Amino acid sequence: METAKIWQNEYFSGVELLSASYNKFKFAKHWHDELAIGLIEDGAEGLFYRGQNIVVPKNHIIAINPSEIHTGYASCDEGWRYRMFYFDLATIYQKFDKSGLPVDPVLDASVIHDFELLTELKQLHLALENTSFDLTKDSLFAVVLEKLFTRYGSIKSNYNSGKTDDRSAWITREYLLDNWHLNVSLEQLEGETGQSKFKLIRAFKQAYGITPHQFLLLVKTHKAKQLLARGNSCVETSLACGFYDQSHFNRNFKRAFGITPKNYIFR
Structure with a gap:
């Protein structure tokens, strides 16, 4: 059975989401103005992309850069089931705006085998499909964007080397303990610590082993x-x-x- 659901989460207006399962359907040649990131949950998807046919199997990520012409089709008998993000470029620039990190929203890899990142992408997709706290959505969004562009894109992988700010981690922890009954946002934590979302999440995880939303x-x-x-x-x-x-x-x-x-x- 073929199914498809596409929607926008009100919290992130610059992100379109797709959850679909296809057996025989084939996409005609097309492109997206957005950065398209998908995770294959079952089966395998075939694509004609950058002049060659590629296969994206289960538990792999597909990255399609803006304006790149491609197709999509079943690469095995059972078809493929997947989730897609379509990140508007202005939204990506906005998320990195306060970080001081120059980001070019283009990824080097087309097929990515990174189970940690795939798991976090799925958590974000589900958080934007179901009811979830603002801090959950904000934190997962920041985490997946940072990992995408540091591991597979334009930001140097060693930009976050060195000692993190232990005080910002402590301030974040105390603020969450004092305001546990509220729907705390990542923007509020940025204001409390004076740190960018990327730095405070990294510092908190290094200090306590989990992210602020967890x-x-x-x-x-x-x-x-x-x-x-x-x-x-x-x-x-x-x-x-x-x-x-x-x-x-x-x-x-x-x-x-x-x-x-x-x-x-x-x-």
Whole structure:
């Protein structure tokens, strides 16, 4: 069965997203004005790109630079299932604007085998498809863009060498602990620390082993567990911890503890 869904997330107006599964469909020759980044979830996609036929198998990333003519077709009997990002160039420039890093939104590699990056791209795609916190979307966006362009693009891979700012990591941690019940944004953390989003995420991960958005989710779910243990209902707990809705709460609580909030109450 062939399916396709395309949409724009309101939070990032400069990003178009596609989730699709094709068996027999073939794209005619075309191009995108945006930087197109895809992740193959199953099967394999074939493309005619830069004068040659290439195959992108499962768990690989495809990178198609702006204005590059290409096609797309099934490269195996079962077709391919994939997720695509179409990053508007102005959005990319804007994200790097405060970093002081000159970025050219062109990638050197067409097919990328990088499971860490693929996992984070999928997390971002799902965060822009489902309900998620602003800090989750902002942090994942910054992380994937930085890795794309430092590993496979125009930013030198050693630009982030040297000691990170431990104080900005501590300030970020304290701010999140004080404001755990809120929907904190990465822009707020930039204001608190005086650091660019790229530097503060890197410093926080180096200091604590996780990103700020992962830390915030852990704090929220641990607070939720405490409230449930005191007899609060799932709805009361979800609202108190700042989750958008019950499904958002259930998804993150189960990811942390392996059971739903309802099952925890009646354990």
